Amino acid sequence: MPRAKELRQDARRCDHCSRELPASRPYYRFALAIQGELDVLATGDATADDPHTIIASAHDVSAEDAEAEVHWEKAGVLCGACRRELLGWLGEGWHH
Numbered sequence: 001m002p003r004a005k006e007l008r009q010d011a012r013r014c015d016h017c018s019r020e021l022p023a024s025r026p027y028y029r030f031a032l033a034i035q036g037e038l039d040v041l042a043t044g045d046a047t048a049d050d051p052h053t054i055i056a057s058a059h060d061v062s063a064e065d066a067e068a069e070v071h072w073e074k075a076g077v078l079c080g081a082c083r084r085e086l087l088g089w090l091g092e093g094w095h096h
């Protein structure tokens, strides 16, 4: 664990562009999770009840990649510019 003095010297940075976030300016905390889901009944295969297996076979990817598709999560802080960029990417319908 860094000492408190070292922590204070370490400026907060945007997790996307690494821009320094001055203490006097607002920054934006975010948490984003993408969860892969599948209605197993729709596959018509009653034995395929593991989403990892299904995703791996559907996309011909490794079990590790399939795991990332089943659950992906990211949290951190953004500067104002990256917040606008993210909201723009998500689209107008996501702003509220």
Ligand SMILES: [Zn+2]
Pocket (backbone or CB within 6 Å): 014, 015, 016, 017, 018, 019, 078, 079, 080, 081, 082, 083
């Ligand atoms: Zn940024």
